[in-house]
Amino acid sequence: xxxxxxxxxxxxxxxxxxxxxxxxxxxxxxxxxxxxxxxxxxxxxxxxxxxxxxxxxxxxxxxxxxxxxxxxxxxxxxxxxxxxxxxxxxxxxxxxxxxxxxxxxxxxxxxxx
Amino acid sequence: xxxxxxxxxxxxxxxxxxxxxxxxxxxxxxxxxxxxxxxxxxxxxxxxxxxxxxxxxxxxxxxxxxxxxxxxxxxxxxxxxxxxxxxxxxxxxxxxxxxxxxxxxxxxxxxx
Numbered sequence: 401x402x403x404x405x406x407x408x409x410x411x412x413x414x415x416x417x418x419x420x421x422x423x424x425x426x427x428x429x430x431x432x433x434x435x436x437x438x439x440x441x442x443x444x445x446x447x448x449x450x451x452x453x454x455x456x457x458x459x460x461x462x463x464x465x466x467x468x469x470x471x472x473x474x475x476x477x478x479x480x481x482x483x484x485x486x487x488x489x490x491x492x493x494x495x496x497x498x499x500x501x502x503x504x505x506x507x508x509x510x511x512x513x
Numbered sequence: 514x515x516x517x518x519x520x521x522x523x524x525x526x527x528x529x530x531x532x533x534x535x536x537x538x539x540x541x542x543x544x545x546x547x548x549x550x551x552x553x554x555x556x557x558x559x560x561x562x563x564x565x566x567x568x569x570x571x572x573x574x575x576x577x578x579x580x581x582x583x584x585x586x587x588x589x590x591x592x593x594x595x596x597x598x599x600x601x602x603x604x605x606x607x608x609x610x611x612x613x614x615x616x617x618x619x620x621x622x623x624x625x
Contacts, residue, residue, distance in 0.1 A: 404555075434613070443604055443616035444556070445514065489556070500546070500558035500569060501614060 403427060404492050406504030415513045419477040423490035423504050428471065430492040434501070435464060435475050438487045447488070448475070480511045515539040517617035519605055520587075525623045531593035534620045536605030538588055542615075544608040545588045547580065549573060550619070551601045559603075562588065563611070592622075600624045 406423045413419045423433075431452040436444035450457045450464045450473070457464050463476045477484055487506045493499040518537040526532050538545055547559040560570040562580055577596070582588040588607070592599055602621050606614040 432612075436616070441618070443517070443519075443618045446613055446615065449613065499611075500561060500571070501548075501556075502558065503548075503555040505555045 403502050404504040410508040412510045413480050417480050419480045421475045421507045424472045425492050429494045432493040433473050434491050436489045482511045485511045515615045519617035519620050523621045528624050529594045534590040535587040538607030542607035542609050544611045546606040547590050548604045549601045595624045
């Protein structure tokens, strides 16, 4: 059973547009949600993260929103750039300290100039 | 950001042989993790390690798997003996205090 579901599987956005990636989860005990960006041949790089006590966190062009009631989160990228083309993973953890991460299947994002 | 290194980047071995995957974590990090990713699937947690001990392991962490970090050197994942289904990319991660995890570039293991 997929504990963290991510959509869409792939996405193409025009340069300058806004990218929206979404995740949903099953377990209400999850309390930490990081987003990772992965380029081909590299490991995932931590992009932004949010705790379940918050509903929004912003870092430059990247904003993550969290909806506890609906068990959903999203990543918004404004002014999307070709350099943002990568695979994005959402993840969840039941224990902010020490806990294992449970990953979604990833969204392959392509930004077209 | 902080860099985690993994050696080798690619390893090919025959089924039944032993393999050791090496991770050089960020120097002041205290928590260490291994994840497994089969091609086209999501990354899955194997094990985490703190203060010389396994804290938690998943059902993917079979009896043939072991981890250690002798004397603050590499954090290693050993598989003995290997099986065909062990073919995957293995990612190491480290964390300063158990919160944010920083990943290495992965080791692609091919078991023939």
